[in-house]
Amino acid sequence: MSTPNDSWKTPELRAAEAQVDARFKEAQDLANRLKDTPLPPVPPVDFKAIAQQVERAAGERDAPEQLKALKRKVDAGEFSWEDVVSGKAAQDPDVQAMQQENVNKMKQAFQMLQEGMTAEEIMNAQGPRRGGGDDGDEMDPGVFTEDKW
Missing domain, CATH: 1.20.5 (Single alpha-helices involved in coiled-coils or other helix-helix interfaces)
Known part of the structure; x- marks a missing residue:
């Protein structure tokens, strides 16, 4: 230099x-x-299966409002659920809002990890905002719930 x-x-x-x-x-x-x-080769992602899970979750009565907004757009034909989960619809404001919510949850979880909380404590703290008392363990692991989004 x-x-x-x-x-x-x-x-x-x-x-x-x-x-x-x-x-x-x-x-x-x-x-x-x-x-x-x-x-190593990257394993293929089954966007179709993920899209089906998200679609089922969006159809639930107590689905989050952000997911309902996406459902309205999918129902209107603006894009498909596969477009949403594969990133093809990433420029849509409602898709971005849902992604931002997920990022916020990840930031919160990271902060909790730094504070010494266990994974189980974090999952309980960020657990589903749904009624019914199901903590997710009793449900079929293939069933999509908001806490798995």
């Missing part, structure tokens, strides 16, 4: 530049090694 006229640089600045240069070289070396590292 030095230039012919860098006499103005302090020893601390020179040391910092040397550290930046070393870290940059490390990053380049790592990137070069990763280029040659084969990655």
